[in-house]
Amino acid sequence: MESIELQHHAHAVHGHGHDDHHEDHEEGTFLTKYIFSQDHKVIAKQFLISGIFWAIIGGTLSSLFRIQLGFPDADMSFLKPILGGWIEDGKLNPEFYLAMVTMHGTIMVFFVLTAGLSGTFSNFLIPLQIGARDMASGFLNMLSYWFFFASSVIMLWSMFIETGPASGGWVIYPPLSAVQTASPGSGLGMTMWLSAMALFIVSSLLGSINYVSTVINMRTKGMTFTRLPLTIWAFFFTAIIGILSFPVLLSAALLLIFDRSMGTSFYLSEIYINGEALPNMGGSPILFQHLFWFLGHPEVYIVLLPALGITSEIIAVNSRKPIFGYKAMIGSIMAITLLSFIVWAHHMFVTGMNPFLGSIFMFLTLIIAIPSAVKAFNYITTLWRGNIVFTPGMLFSIGLVSFFISGGLTGVALGNSAIDIQLHDTYFVVAHFHLVMGSASFFGMVAGVYHWFPKMFGRMLNEKLGYVHFWLTFVGVYCIFFPMHYTGIAGFPRRYYSFTSYDAFKTFGDLNSFISVAAIITFGAQLIFVFNFFYSIFRGRRAPMNPWRANTLEWTTPINPGHGNWVGEIPHVYRWPYDYSKPGADEDFIMQTVPFAETASSNLEGEEDLVEGEPIEKAHA
Amino acid sequence: MFYLIIAALVLLFVVIGLLVRAQVLIDIFTKSSEKRGGLSNQINGLLFPVFFVFGLAGFIWLTVSSKKYYLPDSASIHGVRTDELFWITMAIITIVFIATHLLLFFFPYVYQFKENRKALFYPVNHRLEFIWTVIPAIVLSLLVFSGWKVWSDITSEAPANSVVVEIIGKQFNWMVRYPGNDLSLGKHNYRKIDELNTVGIDFSDKNAFDDFMAGEVHIPVNKPILFKIRARDVLHSVFAPHFRLKMDAVPGMPTKFWFTPTITSADMKAKTGNPDFTYEIACTEVCGRGHFGMRIPLVVHEQAEYETWFKAQQSFLSKNPDYLKMVPDNLKKLAEESIQNNKKSTSVASLNKVSQSVAKSN
Numbered sequence: 001m002e003s004i005e006l007q008h009h010a011h012a013v014h015g016h017g018h019d020d021h022h023e024d025h026e027e028g029t030f031l032t033k034y035i036f037s038q039d040h041k042v043i044a045k046q047f048l049i050s051g052i053f054w055a056i057i058g059g060t061l062s063s064l065f066r067i068q069l070g071f072p073d074a075d076m077s078f079l080k081p082i083l084g085g086w087i088e089d090g091k092l093n094p095e096f097y098l099a100m101v102t103m104h105g106t107i108m109v110f111f112v113l114t115a116g117l118s119g120t121f122s123n124f125l126i127p128l129q130i131g132a133r134d135m136a137s138g139f140l141n142m143l144s145y146w147f148f149f150a151s152s153v154i155m156l157w158s159m160f161i162e163t164g165p166a167s168g169g170w171v172i173y174p175p176l177s178a179v180q181t182a183s184p185g186s187g188l189g190m191t192m193w194l195s196a197m198a199l200f201i202v203s204s205l206l207g208s209i210n211y212v213s214t215v216i217n218m219r220t221k222g223m224t225f226t227r228l229p230l231t232i233w234a235f236f237f238t239a240i241i242g243i244l245s246f247p248v249l250l251s252a253a254l255l256l257i258f259d260r261s262m263g264t265s266f267y268l269s270e271i272y273i274n275g276e277a278l279p280n281m282g283g284s285p286i287l288f289q290h291l292f293w294f295l296g297h298p299e300v301y302i303v304l305l306p307a308l309g310i311t312s313e314i315i316a317v318n319s320r321k322p323i324f325g326y327k328a329m330i331g332s333i334m335a336i337t338l339l340s341f342i343v344w345a346h347h348m349f350v351t352g353m354n355p356f357l358g359s360i361f362m363f364l365t366l367i368i369a370i371p372s373a374v375k376a377f378n379y380i381t382t383l384w385r386g387n388i389v390f391t392p393g394m395l396f397s398i399g400l401v402s403f404f405i406s407g408g409l410t411g412v413a414l415g416n417s418a419i420d421i422q423l424h425d426t427y428f429v430v431a432h433f434h435l436v437m438g439s440a441s442f443f444g445m446v447a448g449v450y451h452w453f454p455k456m457f458g459r460m461l462n463e464k465l466g467y468v469h470f471w472l473t474f475v476g477v478y479c480i481f482f483p484m485h486y487t488g489i490a491g492f493p494r495r496y497y498s499f500t501s502y503d504a505f506k507t508f509g510d511l512n513s514f515i516s517v518a519a520i521i522t523f524g525a526q527l528i529f530v531f532n533f534f535y536s537i538f539r540g541r542r543a544p545m546n547p548w549r550a551n552t553l554e555w556t557t558p559i560n561p562g563h564g565n566w567v568g569e570i571p572h573v574y575r576w577p578y579d580y581s582k583p584g585a586d587e588d589f590i591m592q593t594v595p596f597a598e599t600a601s602s603n604l605e606g607e608e609d610l611v612e613g614e615p616i617e618k619a620h621a
Numbered sequence: 622m623f624y625l626i627i628a629a630l631v632l633l634f635v636v637i638g639l640l641v642r643a644q645v646l647i648d649i650f651t652k653s654s655e656k657r658g659g660l661s662n663q664i665n666g667l668l669f670p671v672f673f674v675f676g677l678a679g680f681i682w683l684t685v686s687s688k689k690y691y692l693p694d695s696a697s698i699h700g701v702r703t704d705e706l707f708w709i710t711m712a713i714i715t716i717v718f719i720a721t722h723l724l725l726f727f728f729p730y731v732y733q734f735k736e737n738r739k740a741l742f743y744p745v746n747h748r749l750e751f752i753w754t755v756i757p758a759i760v761l762s763l764l765v766f767s768g769w770k771v772w773s774d775i776t777s778e779a780p781a782n783s784v785v786v787e788i789i790g791k792q793f794n795w796m797v798r799y800p801g802n803d804l805s806l807g808k809h810n811y812r813k814i815d816e817l818n819t820v821g822i823d824f825s826d827k828n829a830f831d832d833f834m835a836g837e838v839h840i841p842v843n844k845p846i847l848f849k850i851r852a853r854d855v856l857h858s859v860f861a862p863h864f865r866l867k868m869d870a871v872p873g874m875p876t877k878f879w880f881t882p883t884i885t886s887a888d889m890k891a892k893t894g895n896p897d898f899t900y901e902i903a904c905t906e907v908c909g910r911g912h913f914g915m916r917i918p919l920v921v922h923e924q925a926e927y928e929t930w931f932k933a934q935q936s937f938l939s940k941n942p943d944y945l946k947m948v949p950d951n952l953k954k955l956a957e958e959s960i961q962n963n964k965k966s967t968s969v970a971s972l973n974k975v976s977q978s979v980a981k982s983n
Contacts (some may be wrong), residue, residue, distance in 0.1 A: 078622030095910045125778040169907045175872055176908060182792070204915050259973040269873025270811040272821070273792070273854040277812045285856060285871055319732075320746040350858070350874030351869045352850075359769050366761045376721065376751065381749070383728040383972050385782030387743040390665035390729070398669070398729060409714035414760070416768035418775060421706045422700075422865045425858065425905040442684050464644055465637070467665060478676065486687045491862035493905040496913040504901050507690040527630070531637055540646065571713040583738035590740060 006079040015234065028342035036082075036146075037565040038138030043145050045456060046126035048449070050152060051116020053532065057156075057524045058107035061100045068092045070516025072498050086164070094497040098167040099185050101495055103159060105170030106193070108438060111201055113146050113303040118204075118242075120304055122211045122235040124452060128554035129229050131220025131571060133564045136213040140206045146289035146305045146348045147203035151196045158192035166193035169495060171296065176287050179260045181274050189194075190260070194253050201250045208246075220553070221292070222573035227592065229552050229577040230316075230323060233330050234309020237337045238302050244341070245298040251289035259283070286351055293344035300437050301340040305333060307444020307527075308375060311397040313378055313577075314451050316548045318394035319386030320588045322578035339368040348494040350424050358417045365415035369408065376405050385587070387581065391548065394464025396447035399474045400440050406478075407436025410485065428488025430510070431481045439477045446473075453533075454547045456561040459540030465532045469525060476522030483511050551591045552576045574610070628837060658734035677719070688900035690863055692892055696900070697919070699775045699866030706771055710764060729982040741863040773929025779879035783847035789820045789903070790850075790857030790870040795902060796820050797838050801831025802962070806849065815855065817941055821853075824938070824947040830959035833934040838902065838919040840882060841927035847879040858906035861919060863889075869906055878947055885921045933970035935962040 001386045008303075038044060043199035066123065067074060075090040125139065127134055135141045158165040167185025168176040180187045212418040214473040215236045217226075228236075255266040259280075314360060316323040323329060345353060345361040379401045388394070413419050446469075453461045492505050499505040499512075540615075546555040553573065557565050570591040577589040584602035596603050597611045695701045732740075734945070746910040796819055800806040807822055807829020814821040822829045827871055840846045850859050852870035860867045868878040892899045904915035921931060938944055939960040948956045 078626075081623045094913070096911070098907065099907070167909075173856055173906070179855065182855050192780070256941060271854055271872050272811045272814045277814065282873075284874060286874065322735075322742065324743065325745055328750050341842055350867045350872055352874060355772065356774070359772060362768060362772065363765050366765050369761055370757050372752060374754055378750075378752045380721065380724050380728065381743075383725070383732060385743065385807055386728075386732045387734050387736045387740040388666070388729055388732050388739055390662050395665060398725065402725060406718060409718050412714055412764065413707060413710045416706065416710065416764060416769045416772075418703050418771040419710060421775070421867050422703060422707070422862070423869055425860075429624070462641055464648075465641060465662070465855050467661060471668065482680070485685060486683060486690070490687075491692050491860075493860065493913075496905045500914055501914050501916050502901055503897070503901075504692065508687070510688070519875070521701065527634070528637065530635055532641075535638065535641065541786050554911050572971040578744065580742070615949065 024456060027217050035458070036142060038134070040123045040127050040135045040138070040141060041456070041563075041565075043141050044120050046145050047119030047123060047148070048114055050148070050454075051112050051445075051534065053121060053154070054107050054116065054475055056109040056528070056530065057105050058112055059526060061104040061107070063520045065097055065100045065104070068097055068497065070513040070519075072230070072500065079327070092497075095167055095184055096164055097157075098169070098183075099164045101187070102151065102169055102172075102185070103155075103166050104163050106166070107415045107448075109153065109170060109299065110197070110305065113438070113441045114204065114299070115200070115443070117303065117306050117441060117448075118211075118235065118238055118446070119145070119207060121231070121310060121448050121452075122239065124456065125231055126211055126214050127218070128455070128557065128561075128565060129232055129552050130215060130218060130223055131566075132214060132218035132552050133570070136208045136211055136218060138450050139213075140527045141210050144206035144210065147199050150549035151203060153197040154199065158189050158196070159194070161188055163187050163189055163398065163481055165189040167434060171289075173292075174256060174259065175271055175273075177265055178256055179271065179273055179278070180260065182466045190439065190470035194257055194260075197253055198250060201246045201253075203248050204242050204537040206478050208242040209242045211235055211239035212243065215388075219247050220570045220573055223553075223592075226327075227573055227576045229309075230305075230312035230329055230333075233333055234293055236304045236310070238309075239303070241298045241302050241337055241340060245295040245302075248530065252288055252295070252577060253308065255291075256288065257565070289348050289351060290345070293347045294341075295463045296347065297344040298340045300433075301336055303437055303441045304444075306405075307400060307441040307447075308333075310444045310448040310451070311400050311547040312381070313550075313552070314391075314393045314397040314447055314580050315382050315401075316580060317451075317548050318337065318389045318391055318397075319382050320389070320580045321382055321386045322580055323378065324381040324384075324578070325374070326373055326578060329378055332374045335371040336368060339364065339371070346415055346417070346420070349420045354440065362417040364416060366412065369412055369415070372404075372408050376401060376408070387398070389548075391450065392446045392461065392463055392470055393451035393471040393548075394434070394473075395467065396443045396450065399470065399477075400443040400447065401436045402474075403440040403443060403477070407432055407434070407440060408427055411436060411442065422491070423488060424495055426488040427484040427492045427494055429496050431484035431488055434481045434484075435477075439481065443473075451531070451538065451548065453540075454559075455554050455561075456541030457537050457540070458543050460543050460547065461519055461536045461540060462532050465528055468533070469528045472525035472528070473522055476518055479517055479518035483515050487511065534565070545592075549587070549589050551579060551589050553592055556591065558595055575607075635914050658736060662734050666730045669726040669729045673722060676722075679835050680978075696889065697864040697866065697880055698881045698883060699771070700863075700880075702771050705774075706768060709767075713760065713764075742861050764787070773795070775880075776897070777878070779847040781847045783879055784840060785849060786840065786974040787820070787849045787851065788859055789853055789854040789905065790859070790908070790915070791819070792855065793904075794908050795857075795859075795904075795915060797835045797917070797918040798822070799833050799835060799931070799934065800828070801833055801962075802966070803828055803831055807832050809851075811853065813947070816935070818944065820851075822937060824944055824956070825949050825952070827952050827955055830948075830952075830956045831909050831936045831939055831963055832938075833936045833940075836914075836917075838917060839927060839930050840919070840921055842882050842921050844883045844924070845881050845971065847877060847880055850876045850878065855908050856906045857904045857908050857915065860903045860905040861976065863900050863904070867905060882921045883930045885923055891923075911978065929970060932966050935967050936960065939963045939967075 077090045078086050080087050086093045163184040166189045167183055171389035176182050177186055177190050258264040259266050259268055265280035267285050268283040271278040312323050343365045345357055346365040349358050414423055414432055450466055451459055460580055487508050556571050573592045574595040575592055577592050581588045582602045596607050695704050750828045785800050798820055805828045808826040809821045809823045810823045813823055822832055850868050850870045852872045857870040864880055866878055866880055868876050890896055900919040901918055902917045904912055945956055
């Protein structure tokens with residue numbers, strides 16, 4: 001083990017000194033190296049920085065509409081410099097309020113937590129952790145980013161047009177989204193939303209196909225499926241979900257485009273609007289909802305699974321313990337993947353869908369709680385009798401588990417169709433998914449950045465700032481979303497510009513102000529991270545080879561790996577990634593590249609047989 | 622103000638930058654970042670249980686203090702059942718929530734890094750995993766089963782003697798149509814919609830002759846009520862929070878929801894101690910600019926009171942006799958009779974009303 005580490009260390013020093021001598025390093029101009037790069041690591045960073053950009057926009061939007069919700073009487077004239085005509089007599093325009101809510105949802109779900117999370121970490125970690133020089137197709141991978149970029153440009157642009165961006169909620173239910181005269185946002189804004197999403201789906205598919213083929217085909221010698229870190233398992237299944245569900249969204253969007261501009265009636269029937277009876281007959285708005293949620297629900301897991309994978313890895317590393325129930329974790333990822341496709345209609349209990357379908361979907365929905373519960377229990381057991389190091393990444397991972405539990409549990413109430421009648425489309429739902437999907441996934445993403453920043457940039461993030469960032473955000477998120485359950489139980493509907501016209505929803509004024517203040521402070525705390533991120537890229541402490549003393553393959557690459565990742569041969573893998581604190585071992589970790597022959601003192605029963613190395617070759621073949 | 626915020630942000634960044642420089646220098650000097658399990662580790666480990674204690678206190682305080690803002694007890698039969706189901710579910714998940722967080726937040730404190738300790742190599746325990754797969758499965762099946770029973774009762778066919786009310790959503794208000802004395806709603810056709818005939822009543826159907834429109838929803842107590850729900854332009858959703866009732870209004874696809882109200886508006890005023898108490902219907906499917914303002918009041922009457930109100934309503938046709946020309950020739954006579962009957966009954970009802978109010982004032 002010593003010798004191998006030394007050997008890698010030597011490579012690292014060598015590599016660092018003579019960047020140009022990397023075996024697979026391509027000499028390139030600035031343009032091919034940083035812009036149109038085919039290196040999975042550079043593409044990952046492109047996704048990450050774009051994701052951070054979008055997160056700031058999405059967060060700013062939420063701060064703006066929280067001012068409206070928390071302080072409905074406030075004079076908002078001071079926002080004129082950025083919102084211009086959308087502020088009318090010191091008041092926010094109600095249509096623009098809806099547009100902001102819509103864009104906040106779209107941006108956070110797709111541009112931050114899908115592209116920013118999967119795009120960053122699947123790209124960055126898959127080749128590094130399975131032992132590959134790059135993705136199966138570097139070119140498609142590059143295209144994936146640039147389709148995403150084009151999509152981003154259109155979506156961003158749509159926020160600056162005169163009629164405003166799409167404003168029918170991120171679910172864009174027709175007829176509101178289909179009939180151009182139904183609201184200003186249903187005009188050009190909606191067209192741009194659909195174009196941007198079509199490009200986004202192309203980007204997502206190019207990425208996912210690459211992830212799946214890379215994991216299947218390009219694992220290094222000895223890296224059997226059961227030796228893959230849980231991150232890779234999570235990315236793998238996330239990509240499969242994406243491949244199967246995103247095309248359905250594309251078809252939903254395509255039919256919507258036809259309805260909007262070619263006079264078809266897929267979703268439209270018997271509509272009288274603005275003094276005019278439309279000719280459309282026989283369409284069904286419910287059809288769109290089925291198609292949308294056939295992606296929309298799996299999308300929740302597209303967002304969540306990578307975060308859970310990242311957390312599994314970080315919790316194991318920093319508890320200095322193997323992840324508890326490795327195979328159960330894989331099993332639950334598979335079960336969640338499968339079930340994620342057959343629960344979508346729980347978003348539609350009160351749409352007028354056949355009640356019998358509602359019963360079926362209630363049953364299937366509550367089944368999905370079981371693999372989720374297994375995951376939560378396994379995380380907690382991993383912490384038990386660990387030797388826990390609180391890196392910022394670890395703190396955010398524990399935070400994720402907390403949100404996953406809090407938000408997941410309220411899902412048990414919402415998944416019950418009888419209870420959902422009252423709670424549907426209230427703030428209870430808003431609280432539920434912001435915790436379990438929004439905050440949990442966001443924490444997974446941030447945890448990943450703290451953990452793999454040294455590998456990305458060769459420098460460390462400032463950990464003290466990381467601690468402050470974590471505690472402000474963790475407390476902040478609970479201050480924002482926990483109270484929303486209460487307004488939800490009181491019946492407050494979501495997407496309301498103001499509650500004052502109802503007797504039933506007049507209450508809770510103070511609580512709404514509290515939520516808004518918490519939201520703005522929490523968003524402000526994210527700027528600490530933004531600062532830390534960009535500052536540390538240039539001025540951070542230089543990273544050691546394996547800063548967290550982790551087992552996985554990425555920590556065997558040079559500190560600043562070039563295109564091709566390893567200097568010389570790609571290391572072989574001899575064991576699973578979770579040999580932490582193994583009894584009899586000298587250190588509290590044994591890297592995957594260490595053969596059993598070198599760890600006689602710590603080998604368990606059965607592992608002795610692997611010493612020869614023969615079974616590994618066979619397994620790989 | 623806006624530029625002030627920008628300036629403040631810039632200043633904040635500069636200050637953070639300086640602090641970070643100083644802190645990094647101190648770190649390098651004390652070598653504190655090179656060792657695991659230093660002071661920072663202890664503080665972070667401690668903060669988890671501290672957060673648990675304060676969080677739990679906040680949770681309890683918020684629960685107690687916001688109880689007064691919750692909706693009153695459900696005013697419908699099925700609502701009492703869904704409320705019960707909801708609170709049972711909440712009790713179960715609160716127990717799980719606190720128990721798991723107790724472990725999640727105390728383990729980090731108890732098992733924080735110590736140089737001389739080694740973590741327990743504990744990769745798997747099939748019995749444990751079996752237990753925590755089976756227990757949630759059992760609890761969830763019980764919840765599913767009870768939910769399923771309530772759900773199928775709620776969504777069962779409405780009783781034949783239900784009072785029918787048609788609610789139609791448009792941008793941005795609700796419209797209400799009653800079937801009139803024949804107790805059956807006339808047909809509707811969206812192509813017949815105009816300025817006055819806002820819901821597209823089709824006067825080629827004789828059942829439509831005595832249909833009337835109402836500005837508020839009026840229903841009798843303890844009678845099954847069937848809401849027939851439609852939308853004219855985009856999606857809307859009928860939400861009557863006090864009755865635990867919600868159903869989308871979909872253009873081109875009529876939906877329905879039936880329920881039995883149990884508390885009259887007057888009783889609710891007494892019960893809540895609020896003389897202005899009003900049942901309300903809101904919209905819960907985003908429909909555009911005025912989405913948040915689609916309120917319509919709902920009144921629950923005693924049966925007799927309801928009948929008086931019902932009889933006093935003028936049918937659409939008698940209010941707008943111009944629409945007689947929409948009636949096919951062979952039914953014209955019937956339509957005119959219907960108008961006469963309606964006029965008679967409404968004048969009797971209004972006479973009754975006058976005599977009642979005279980009696981009251983005496």
